[in-house]
Amino acid sequence: MDAALFIMQVLNGLQLGLLLFLVASGLTLVFGIMDFVNLAHASLYMVGAMICASVTFVVDSFLWAIVIALPLTALVGWAVERFVARKLYARDHLDQVLATFGLILVLGTSAHLIWGPQGIAVPLPEWLRGQVTLSETLILPRYRLLIIGAGLSAAGGLFWLVNYTRLGMLIRAGASNRRMASALGVNIEFLFSVVFALGAALAGLAGMLITPITEASLGMGNSIIITAFVVIIVGGIGSMKGAFIAAMLIGMIDTLGRAFLDGFFALFMSLEAAENSAPAVSAMLIYIIMAVVLAFKPAGLFPPKVR
Amino acid sequence: MGQNSYPKLTFVVLLLLAVVPPLLYVSGNPFYLDLATRLTILATAAVALNLVLGYGGLVSFGHAAYVGIGAYAVGIPGYHALYGGLESLGLATHSGFVHLALAMGISAVFAFLTGLVCLRTKGVYFIMITMAFAQMIYYAIVSIKTYGGDDGLTIDVRSEFPGISLDNPLQLFAVSYGVLLFAIVVVRTLVNSRFGMVLQGAKGNNERVIMLGYNTYAYRLTAYVISGALAGLAGALLGNFTTFISPEMMDWTRSGDLMFMVILGGVATTIGPVLGSVVFIVIEEILSSFTVYWQLPFGLLLMAVVLYGRGGLVGFFKSRSAPTKSESKP
Amino acid sequence: MTDFILETQHLSKAFGGIRATDDLDLQVLPGELHAVIGPNGAGKTTLISQLCGLQTPDTGAILYKGKDITNLPPYKRAHLGIARSFQITSLIMEMTVLDNVALAVQARMGSSFRFFKPARQISAIRDQAMDCLARVNLAHRADVLTHELSHGEHRHIEIAIALAAKADLMLLDEPMAGLGVEESRAMVDLLTAVKTHTTIVLIEHDMDVVFALADRISVLVYGHIIATGSPSEIRANKEVEIAYLGEESGASAC
Numbered sequence: 001m002d003a004a005l006f007i008m009q010v011l012n013g014l015q016l017g018l019l020l021f022l023v024a025s026g027l028t029l030v031f032g033i034m035d036f037v038n039l040a041h042a043s044l045y046m047v048g049a050m051i052c053a054s055v056t057f058v059v060d061s062f063l064w065a066i067v068i069a070l071p072l073t074a075l076v077g078w079a080v081e082r083f084v085a086r087k088l089y090a091r092d093h094l095d096q097v098l099a100t101f102g103l104i105l106v107l108g109t110s111a112h113l114i115w116g117p118q119g120i121a122v123p124l125p126e127w128l129r130g131q132v133t134l135s136e137t138l139i140l141p142r143y144r145l146l147i148i149g150a151g152l153s154a155a156g157g158l159f160w161l162v163n164y165t166r167l168g169m170l171i172r173a174g175a176s177n178r179r180m181a182s183a184l185g186v187n188i189e190f191l192f193s194v195v196f197a198l199g200a201a202l203a204g205l206a207g208m209l210i211t212p213i214t215e216a217s218l219g220m221g222n223s224i225i226i227t228a229f230v231v232i233i234v235g236g237i238g239s240m241k242g243a244f245i246a247a248m249l250i251g252m253i254d255t256l257g258r259a260f261l262d263g264f265f266a267l268f269m270s271l272e273a274a275e276n277s278a279p280a281v282s283a284m285l286i287y288i289i290m291a292v293v294l295a296f297k298p299a300g301l302f303p304p305k306v307r
Numbered sequence: 308m309g310q311n312s313y314p315k316l317t318f319v320v321l322l323l324l325a326v327v328p329p330l331l332y333v334s335g336n337p338f339y340l341d342l343a344t345r346l347t348i349l350a351t352a353a354v355a356l357n358l359v360l361g362y363g364g365l366v367s368f369g370h371a372a373y374v375g376i377g378a379y380a381v382g383i384p385g386y387h388a389l390y391g392g393l394e395s396l397g398l399a400t401h402s403g404f405v406h407l408a409l410a411m412g413i414s415a416v417f418a419f420l421t422g423l424v425c426l427r428t429k430g431v432y433f434i435m436i437t438m439a440f441a442q443m444i445y446y447a448i449v450s451i452k453t454y455g456g457d458d459g460l461t462i463d464v465r466s467e468f469p470g471i472s473l474d475n476p477l478q479l480f481a482v483s484y485g486v487l488l489f490a491i492v493v494v495r496t497l498v499n500s501r502f503g504m505v506l507q508g509a510k511g512n513n514e515r516v517i518m519l520g521y522n523t524y525a526y527r528l529t530a531y532v533i534s535g536a537l538a539g540l541a542g543a544l545l546g547n548f549t550t551f552i553s554p555e556m557m558d559w560t561r562s563g564d565l566m567f568m569v570i571l572g573g574v575a576t577t578i579g580p581v582l583g584s585v586v587f588i589v590i591e592e593i594l595s596s597f598t599v600y601w602q603l604p605f606g607l608l609l610m611a612v613v614l615y616g617r618g619g620l621v622g623f624f625k626s627r628s629a630p631t632k633s634e635s636k637p
Numbered sequence: 638m639t640d641f642i643l644e645t646q647h648l649s650k651a652f653g654g655i656r657a658t659d660d661l662d663l664q665v666l667p668g669e670l671h672a673v674i675g676p677n678g679a680g681k682t683t684l685i686s687q688l689c690g691l692q693t694p695d696t697g698a699i700l701y702k703g704k705d706i707t708n709l710p711p712y713k714r715a716h717l718g719i720a721r722s723f724q725i726t727s728l729i730m731e732m733t734v735l736d737n738v739a740l741a742v743q744a745r746m747g748s749s750f751r752f753f754k755p756a757r758q759i760s761a762i763r764d765q766a767m768d769c770l771a772r773v774n775l776a777h778r779a780d781v782l783t784h785e786l787s788h789g790e791h792r793h794i795e796i797a798i799a800l801a802a803k804a805d806l807m808l809l810d811e812p813m814a815g816l817g818v819e820e821s822r823a824m825v826d827l828l829t830a831v832k833t834h835t836t837i838v839l840i841e842h843d844m845d846v847v848f849a850l851a852d853r854i855s856v857l858v859y860g861h862i863i864a865t866g867s868p869s870e871i872r873a874n875k876e877v878e879i880a881y882l883g884e885e886s887g888a889s890a891c
Contacts, residue, residue: 093431099613101563105606226442229435279450287443291424298427499755511729520715520744
C-alpha cells in the first residue's frame, strides 16, 4: 500500500464526511431546536438532487443549477414544515417517526410521478473535469476537491451563522429554551420555518454535490438516512459540533475500512479468509463503532446540555 | 383489566382467519389463501414486536432484522445442502427443526447483543439505534456474495418436517396459523405473569419500578430477546412461503411496516397486531391493484392515522365510556 | 457512638458552578421522623436523588445501617429496605391502583423472573397489596385505573407503596405538595400512624406539618446542613431564622 493511495482514500473519507455532515447538520439542527425527529430528511436530499439535475439540463450549467435548486429545495423544506412538521411538534417522538415514515412514501412516490423511475445522470462541466496534479504520485480528481471545498465552506458558513449572527443567536436561544425565547418576543414559528428550510437546503446541497458522481436517483435517500442517524447518534443528538466530528469520524472509518480492511485482515489470516470476511465486516464497521461509543456514552460524544 | 380486554373480538378475528381462507382455497380461489398465509406470518412478527413495543414501551424500529435472520436461517442451510459446504457443522440441511432452531437461536443472540447496547439508551436514541443495527445486518448480508448479495437467494426445497409438506399451501397456512396462535399465547402468558407486570410497569414509569427494587434493564433485555426469537420464527416461515429470500426483508422500511401493523391495530392488546396486519396488508393489496403509485395514498393514510387516530383500530371497538389513554413522552 | 440508620459524610455534588450539595452531613436515628427543611433551591431534591441512587455524589459517602451504599445502584437499595416517594407524583398511570401496590409487594417476594402464573391471581401478592391500600383508606379504589384518581389519592398511593415495600427507611419527598387543606390533614394523620413502624426522612415545605410530625429537624441551606435538632431547638435557632427571613429579620418565627 503506497502513500498516494492512502492519501486518496483519506480525501475520499474527508469528502464523505463532509457530505454526511451536510445531511446530518440539518437533522440535528431540527432535532435540537424543535425536538423533532424527521425520518424524511433524506427525501429532501433526494429532492434537491433531482431538482438540480433537471435544472442542469434546462440552464445547461451545473453550477447555476445548484444556485437555482438550493432555494427551491429550501422551499420544499418550508412546505414540509408548514404542513406536516408543525402538527407534530407537540407529539412524542414515536408519532413523529411514524408520520415522517409515511412522508417518505409520499415524497418518494411524488418524485417518481414527476421524474419517472429512472435516475438522472448529470454530466460535469468541462472545467470541473480532469485532475489536479499535486505531486508526481498524487493526482486528484478536480471535482472531488471542489466537493471538499464546498463542504468545508458550508460547514464554515454554518458555524459562522450559528455563532456570529443574530439568526444564529435566535437559533441557540430557541434550542436552549423555546418558551423563554418566545416570551422574549422571538417569532418562534418563523424561526422554525427558517431552520427547517435551512436544513433542507443543506441536505439538498449534499445531494446535488454527489450527483455528478453517482447520479440522482429516487432511492438515494434511503441508504444515507441511516448513516446520518448514526452520525447524529454518535455525535450527540442536537449538537452541531458533535455532528461535525462524528461525520468526519464515520466518513473516514467507513472509507478507509472499505479500502484497507482486507489488507489489514490479511496480516493475520489467510488471503482468502480476509477477502471473504472483509466486505461484511467493513459494512458493519460504522455500526460497531456506534455500539462502542454508546457503550461508554449512551447519549453520544457531545450531547448538548439538557434544557 | 389488562388481560384480554376484547375476548369476543379476538375470538371472531381468529376464527374467521382460520376458516375463511381455506374455504376459499378449496372452492378454487388460491389467491386468498396465499394472502392469508403472508398475513398470518406478518401478524406473528407484529405480535412479537408488540411484546416489546406495546407492553414494554420499547420502540424497536429494527424488528425486520429478525424476520430477515429467520428467513436466511432457512435459506443458507438450504443453499449449502444443494451446493455443499458447512456439512461439518451439520448446517447443510433441509431439516425444518434445524431451520427453526437457527432462526430463533441466531435471532435471540442478535437481540441479546444489540439489546445490551440499545437498552442503555432511551427515547429517540433507542428508536434510531435499533434502526441502525437492523441496517447493519442488512449491509452485512448484502456484502456476502455467496448468498446472493443484493439479489438474494432462492430455495428450491422448503423446510422438511416429518409428516408435513410445506409445499402444500393448505398445510403451510395451517402451520403458519398454528405458529401465530403459539406466539399469541406466549406473549399473553408472559405479559400477565410477574415478569410481565414488571415490564408493563417499567413502560409506564421506569424510574419508579427501579426504585421498587427491579433491575428493569434485565427484564427489558429478556423481553427483547424473546421478542426477537419469535420474530425470527416468523421469518423462517416467511422464507418458506416466498422461497425467495432477499436482504430487502430486513430493510428498515420493513420494520416501519411492522410498527404500523402494531400501532394501527392497537398497542398492548392481544388482537391488535393481528387486526393491524389484516388492515395493513389488505389496504396495500387494494391500493396496489389500482395504481403503481399506490405508496402515495398509502403514505398519506399512514400519516393520517398518526395525526388523527387514537388507540388504533381496537380503539374503535372500545366502549364509549372508557377514557382515552394519555401519551407520555418517551 | 449512636448507631445511625442513615448517615451522609461530607456529601458533595456540583452542577457546573453550582454546588447543589456542599459538604452535607446528615444523621438519621432509627425509628425517628427526621424532617429536612430549607429555603427554595437549597438542594433538597438533589439530596434525595443521591440518597436513593438516581444520582451519584462527586465526593463523600452515604452510609446505611453502617454500610457504605454510595455507589450502590438504585434497584439494589430497595432490596436493603429503602423506599422513596416522589415529589411529582410518579405512579404507573395506565395500571390499576392495586397493580401499582402489588408491584411493590411483588418486589419483596423473591425473583420476578417468573413467566407462567398470572400475577394478578397470586393471592399472597394481592392480599398484601389490599392490606396496604386499606391502611391508606383506598381499598375501595383498588381496581380503578390510577390516572382516574385525584391528586390527593395519588399521594396516598405513594404511601401505600412505601408501606408495601416494608421499608426500614422511607424517603418522602414533599408528600404534601399540591394537597388542599382537607387532604393535608388526612395525609398528616396517615403519616402519624405510619411513623411508629419505620424511619422516615421527610422533605417538606409546609412548616405546620413539619413541626407536627418531626422528631428532629435538619435545616438545609445552599446544599449544607446548618442546624440539626428538635423542633423547639430549631425554632429558637437564630441562624435558621436568618436563613429563612434574611439578615434584617428580628421578626416573628416562621
